[in-house]
Amino acid sequence: MSDSIHHGTSLRYLRLLSGMKQEIFARKMGVKQQQISKWEKQETIPRSRLERAAEILNIPVDVFEKFDESSLLKLASGVKLENIFPSSKEMVDYFMEELAKKDKQIEELKFALAESRMGGSDSQE
Numbered sequence: 001m002s003d004s005i006h007h008g009t010s011l012r013y014l015r016l017l018s019g020m021k022q023e024i025f026a027r028k029m030g031v032k033q034q035q036i037s038k039w040e041k042q043e044t045i046p047r048s049r050l051e052r053a054a055e056i057l058n059i060p061v062d063v064f065e066k067f068d069e070s071s072l073l074k075l076a077s078g079v080k081l082e083n084i085f086p087s088s089k090e091m092v093d094y095f096m097e098e099l100a101k102k103d104k105q106i107e108e109l110k111f112a113l114a115e116s117r118m119g120g121s122d123s124q125e
Contacts, residue, residue, distance in 0.1 A: 005067065
């Protein structure tokens with residue numbers, strides 16, 4: 001790998017070129033958004049992660065190794081319009097999943113609060 005290649009920068013630009021936000025990309029990668037942010041700052045990223053990222057972005061994995069402005073322009077000319085923006089269904093599904101997680105957390109907190117109140121009154125008797 002030449003000194004000018006930076007996997008994290010390549011990942012960021014290629015993800016942005018695909019029109020994918022970190023949150024959506026992270027969900028597809030099976031990690032948290034913060035992990036994507038860390039990867040995008042790393043000079044080297046393990047090949048297995050690059051392969052998965054390439055699969056998600058629908059690009060050849062070698063683009064990460066050979067990334068430069070000219071490859072970016074070549075890649076951009078071949079991007080299909082439907083790959084530029086996440087579909088509405090994808091966005092709705094993502095936010096529905098996030099809402100379901102929050103609803104579950106709220107219910108767990110309500111249950112824990114109710115238990116602590118019941119436990120508190122039992123200890124006073």
